[in-house]
Amino acid sequence: MKQQRGKLGIREYVSIAIMMVGLKATEETPARLYNMAQNAAWMIPLLSAVFFFIPLFLLIKTMSLFKGENLFYVVQKLLGRYFGFFVCLVIFVLSSFAFSFDTRDYSNIIRAFYFNTTPLLVLFAILMTICAYGAKKGIQHIGSVSYLIIFYVIISFIVALLLSTQDSNIQALLPIWGAGKLAILKQSSQRISMFAEFFMLTMLVPYLKSNKEFRKGTWIAYFCVSIQTSVATLFFICLMDQSLGGMGYPFHTTIRYISLGSYIPNIEIFFFVIWIMGVFIRFAAFLYIIALMFGHIFKIKDFEYLIPLLATLYLLIGNMPNNPIEVAQELKPLIGTISGPVFSAIALLLWLSALLKGEFKHAKNKNSM
Amino acid sequence: MQKTRTVCKFLLIVVIAFSLTGCWDREEMEDKSYVIGLGIDRSYHKGKIKVTMLLANPEVGSQQGGGGSTEKPREIVSFDANDIIAAKVTANSVVSRIISYDLLKIIVVSEEFAKDPKFYNILNDVVFDKEIRMNAYLAVSKEKAAKYFLKNKPRMETRPHKYFQYMIDHGIENGLIPDSTLFRFFKTTDGGADLFLAMNTSAVREKHPKFKGEDEYFAGQLNASGEFDDTQFIGSAVFRNGVMIGKLTGQETSMVNILDDTTNMSDFFLDIPNPFPGKRKSFAVRVIKKENNQVKMDLKGSRPKIFISIPLKFEIMSNPSRIDFAKRKNQEVLKKQIASHFKTELEKFLKKTQKELKGAPYPLSFYARKYFGTNQEFEKFNWTKSYLKAEISVYPEVEIIDFGKSPKKNLKVEK
Numbered sequence: 184m185k186q187q188r189g190k191l192g193i194r195e196y197v198s199i200a201i202m203m204v205g206l207k208a209t210e211e212t213p214a215r216l217y218n219m220a221q222n223a224a225w226m227i228p229l230l231s232a233v234f235f236f237i238p239l240f241l242l243i244k245t246m247s248l249f250k251g252e253n254l255f256y257v258v259q260k261l262l263g264r265y266f267g268f269f270v271c272l273v274i275f276v277l278s279s280f281a282f283s284f285d286t287r288d289y290s291n292i293i294r295a296f297y298f299n300t301t302p303l304l305v306l307f308a309i310l311m312t313i314c315a316y317g318a319k320k321g322i323q324h325i326g327s328v329s330y331l332i333i334f335y336v337i338i339s340f341i342v343a344l345l346l347s348t349q350d351s352n353i354q355a356l357l358p359i360w361g362a363g364k365l366a367i368l369k370q371s372s373q374r375i376s377m378f379a380e381f382f383m384l385t386m387l388v389p390y391l392k393s394n395k396e397f398r399k400g401t402w403i404a405y406f407c408v409s410i411q412t413s414v415a416t417l418f419f420i421c422l423m424d425q426s427l428g429g430m431g432y433p434f435h436t437t438i439r440y441i442s443l444g445s446y447i448p449n450i451e452i453f454f455f456v457i458w459i460m461g462v463f464i465r466f467a468a469f470l471y472i473i474a475l476m477f478g479h480i481f482k483i484k485d486f487e488y489l490i491p492l493l494a495t496l497y498l499l500i501g502n503m504p505n506n507p508i509e510v511a512q513e514l515k516p517l518i519g520t521i522s523g524p525v526f527s528a529i530a531l532l533l534w535l536s537a538l539l540k541g542e543f544k545h546a547k548n549k550n551s552m
Numbered sequence: 553m554q555k556t557r558t559v560c561k562f563l564l565i566v567v568i569a570f571s572l573t574g575c576w577d578r579e580e581m582e583d584k585s586y587v588i589g590l591g592i593d594r595s596y597h598k599g600k601i602k603v604t605m606l607l608a609n610p611e612v613g614s615q616q617g618g619g620g621s622t623e624k625p626r627e628i629v630s631f632d633a634n635d636i637i638a639a640k641v642t643a644n645s646v647v648s649r650i651i652s653y654d655l656l657k658i659i660v661v662s663e664e665f666a667k668d669p670k671f672y673n674i675l676n677d678v679v680f681d682k683e684i685r686m687n688a689y690l691a692v693s694k695e696k697a698a699k700y701f702l703k704n705k706p707r708m709e710t711r712p713h714k715y716f717q718y719m720i721d722h723g724i725e726n727g728l729i730p731d732s733t734l735f736r737f738f739k740t741t742d743g744g745a746d747l748f749l750a751m752n753t754s755a756v757r758e759k760h761p762k763f764k765g766e767d768e769y770f771a772g773q774l775n776a777s778g779e780f781d782d783t784q785f786i787g788s789a790v791f792r793n794g795v796m797i798g799k800l801t802g803q804e805t806s807m808v809n810i811l812d813d814t815t816n817m818s819d820f821f822l823d824i825p826n827p828f829p830g831k832r833k834s835f836a837v838r839v840i841k842k843e844n845n846q847v848k849m850d851l852k853g854s855r856p857k858i859f860i861s862i863p864l865k866f867e868i869m870s871n872p873s874r875i876d877f878a879k880r881k882n883q884e885v886l887k888k889q890i891a892s893h894f895k896t897e898l899e900k901f902l903k904k905t906q907k908e909l910k911g912a913p914y915p916l917s918f919y920a921r922k923y924f925g926t927n928q929e930f931e932k933f934n935w936t937k938s939y940l941k942a943e944i945s946v947y948p949e950v951e952i953i954d955f956g957k958s959p960k961k962n963l964k965v966e967k
Contacts, residue, residue: 221927299682301576309571350735352814357921358930425742426735429679440686440735449685 191387193396193403195326198333199387200404201411202465203380208415209340209434209458210288211511212377216416217427219370223361225417230371232409235378235523238530243401245530245537246385247394248546254385255479258529261536268480270529275476277522278383279497282469284514286310287501289462291510296435297455304502310466315494317467318474319487322390325471329464332457339457340411343434344418346441351421376523377412381405382530386472386479431511434458470494585609585627585649587640588712589658591697592674594665595632601665601674603639604630604698607647608655608712625710630698635677653683657716659690659734660697660753663789663796672741672794678734686735689720692789692796694754694770703755704783723751723785727806727820730788736814741794745917745935747909749788749808752799757782770799790909798909807901810862812914813844821869827889828882830873837890838867840953847919856938858916861947862898866890867954877955887950894948902944912939 191199216224249257254274259267290307298306317325361367381401391397419433430436438451474493478486504510537543591604607627629646633639640651659678665671678684693700709715723729730749740748752770770787786802800808809817819841823834843863850857868877868886875882905913917935924930 295682298577305576350814352915352918354918354921357918358924358926359922360926363926363928424739425744426739429742436686442687448687 190392191322191326191390192330192392193400195323195330196384196387196391196397196400197404197407198329199326199464199468200381200384200400201333201407202329202336202461203384203468204378204404204408205411206458206461206465207377208412209432210292211432212412213416213419213433214427214430215516216370216374217420219362219374220367221361221428222356222420222424223359223367224420225356225413226361226367227371227374228377228409228412228416230367231374231377232405234372235375235381235527236405238527239378239381239401239405241534242382242385242530243398245533245542246388247398248537248542250394251389253388253475253479254382255476257533261533261540261542270532271476271480273525274383274529275473275480277518277525278469278473278476280500280514281379281518281522282466282473283497283501284504284510284518285469286314286466286497287504287510288507288515289466290501291507292432292435293459295431295507296439296451307502308498310462311494311498313463314466314470315491317463318470318490318494320467321487322387322468322471325464325468329468332460332464335457336461339454340415343438343441343454344415346443347418347422347437349441351418352424353421355421355424356417373520373523375527376519378405378408379519379522379526380469382526383469383472383476386475431507470497579650583649585647585651586655586713587651587653588626588655588716589660589701590636590653590656591630591660591662591693591701592636592665592671593662593696593698594668597632600632600634601636602630602696602698603633603636603643604628604660604701605639605643605647605651606701606712607651626712628701635674637677637681653681654685655713656684656688657713658720659688660693660700661690661750662696662700663692663694664696666692666750666789666791666796669795671796675734675737675794679738684734686738687733689716689751690732690734690737691751691753691785694752695756700753700755700783704781706781706783719783719785720751724809724815725818725820727809727817728786728802729753730805730808731815731817732788737791740915741791743915743917744793745912746915747797747905747911747913748791749800749805749913750791750796751785752787752789753783753785755783757784770801790913792909792911800913804901804904807898808913810839810841810864811845811860811898811916814915817841824890824893826872827885828873828875832872835872836869838869840865840867847916849920849923851920851923851933851938854941856942858942858944859947860898860944861949862894863949864894864951866950866952868952868956871956883952883955887952890952891948891950894950895946898946898948899944902946906940906942906944910940911936 213224216227220227245261246252246254246257249260252260255271258270258274261267262270287307290303290310293306293310294301294303317328381404384401388394388397391400415434419427419437422437423430423433427433435451438454439449441450442448443450470490470493474486474490477489477493478484483489504514585607587605588608589604589606591602591606593602593604595602605628607629609625609627627647629643631639631642631646633642640653643651659675661671661675675690678688695703706712706715709718720729724731729751732748732750737748737750740746754770786805788800788805788808789796790798790800806817806820806822809815819838821836821838824837826833826835841862841864845863846861848859850859871877875886877883877886905911916939920933920935921930924933
């Protein structure tokens with residue numbers, strides 16, 4: 184039962200990308216941003232997007248030299264066999280930890296707000312099973328499902344934010360510079376890990392129809408996601424003002440707070456169902472990409488069979504931290520602060536070595552011939 | 553082979569169906585008791601609080617038509633506990649069903665305990681609880697909260713959640729009580745710059761309340777007679793940094809609601825001194841507030857100046873002097889009268905907040921924020937202190953949109 188290699192369209196790719204990065208606005212990210220820059224927190228996603236634009240742009244430029252090859256192929260080609268292997272391994276390990284702690288974090292949210300008595304391990308295991316099942320189906324299936332639900336996810340998100348305006352105060356955004364201009368700049372440079380998933384998404388290049396589509400899709404998704412995160416943070420600030428800093432998961436607190444008049448007071452379940460579908464897609468895609476990395480590093484062709492195994496491994500890793508705070512306040516930021524700079528550095532390194540090796544000239548010559 | 557696969561798929565569906573019950577979080581309606589009202593009092597034991605729970609029976613009223621349950625709609629339990637969260641378990645030694653805060657509608661605190669600095673700490677547990685929603689209301693009762701729930705026996709709405717919902721919703725619409733959700737409470741207290749108003753309620757009527765002007769009552773003072781509920785929702789309790797420091801009457805609360813753009817007040821009725829000759833000294837108007845206030849500030853000088861202009865629409869509901877409002881002159885007189893009445897009342901009230909309450913009773917500091925570039929500058933400005941010396945002027949923009957049903961009925965009848 185060999186899976187045939189279909190191709191991803193640009194819309195599927197964009198929806199996967201939006202799901203993978205955009206969902207960050209629904210976890211603790213806005214609260215963490217608020218703690219960094221107070222009421223100017225909504226600027227951070229925009230500014231970090233500007234900062235991360237440079238490495239991402241260089242990476243995509245380098246990738247375009249090798250038509251239809253994925254990130255790891257490019258890394259090994261440019262950095263040599265041994266050093267390339269090492270870099271690939273670093274990327275793989277970092278993404279693995281990010282995946283384990285992210286899934287654990289989402290299980291924590293589900294347990295905290297919706298299933299209070301169910302043991303965490305059970306919820307976590309169910310989440311992993313579904314993601315593994317989704318990932319096993321292949322990226323084409325993930326892509327089409329994500330395109331199916333992306334509109335529901337976005338619309339429900341917008342509806343939730345709009346409903347929250349009933350009780351929000353736009354003046355909470357003022358003073359406009361919040362903690363100060365310098366602080367905002369400093370914090371935004373530290374939050375580039377917010378977009379680190381785009382780095383991993385370059386693994387999917389071979390699945391896209393053309394390099395141009397990949398480039399276009401990435402920029403569309405990048406633009407949407409940075410705006411989305413910023414707007415979400417802005418709405419949360421307007422709604423909660425200074426309480427946002429102490430809040431664990433603002434999105435879920437918001438959907439529990441908002442209501443449709445006194446006849447339909449408690450509507451969080453609508454948003455929860457759509458949100459959880461988005462979460463499944465996000466982690467299925469994530470898991471698939473990691474399996475792809477693993478397969479590439481260790482030269483395993485049918486890497487799809489590894490997915491259940493990897494899922495189990497990540498379940499065990501993710502289950503190691505004792506409590507949700509450890510995950511949300513220590514481990515995730517730790518991975519974030521490492522992965523952001525490391526990924527940017529790798530992108531720069533790739534571009535530099537391509538430049539020094541004269542690959543750009545090669546490509547030009549090829550084109551002119 | 554095909555058969556085995558079909559069977560396997562079928563089995564999988566059956567297994568998935570089992571998970572629909574929610575695994576460990578399976579809940580039975582019959583087995584649940586929802587806390588609608590939560591009372592917090594000071595306890596006689598050191599370091600403890602007295603918790604009162606008003607529990608609703610979800611089975612009552614849920615069935616249409618006949619055959620409904622004959623069980624009682626509510627249960628009330630009071631006991632001493634360390635905090636409100638662990639109290640859930642303690643209450644189970646008395647209540648047969650699983651207790652849940654999921655539908656908590658109102659938290660009632662006795663005035664005595666609200667003035668205790670410990671109160672904010674106790675209430676802060678609410679933020680950590682996973683069941684309590686932040687749109688529950690905070691109310692302050694004159695008597696002990698335990699007594700309040702016992703005394704409160706609604707006649708028309710026996711289901712407690714509906715009773716509180718209607719009572720509070722209509723009170724907020726009429727502007728007599730503030731929109732005091734827990735969410736607003738924590739938002740204001742975390743902000744720290746302004747005062748918070750919680751609704752004032754009481755289920756014990758004062759024996760011989762003095763007669764006062766329209767709505768100038770605290771809860772429990774309205775001298776109504778007849779057959780009705782003893783519970784009254786009127787006026788508000790003022791909190792600074794989570795500790796109660798004073799009280800406002802119903803009328804003052806409605807003034808705050810006029811000034812505050814963030815509440816959901818729709819429209820309310822008011823008596824205004826009659827500018828025309830006649831025996832009756834006041835006439836009734838309906839005040840409608842649809843647009844937001846304009847607040848301008850001049851914060852440069854040693855005494856900050858605050859200018860508030862309030863767009864208000866009025867409908868004249870009575871005409872005791874039988875004035876012909878078709879004449880422009882009479883319209884102008886009326887308009888002027890309303891504007892000056894509002895101006896003096898509001899300015900007097902704001903002065904009172906500066907002198908007695910020492911803080912703005914609604915998020916006025918938000919308007920000051922735009923004059924500063926960063927949070928540090930705003931903190932340096934020190935809003936709480938500056939507000940006390942601020943010079944506040946109020947400009948009501950009066951627009952009369954309706955002069956009543958029969959504007960032209962003339963003086964003839966009277967003489």
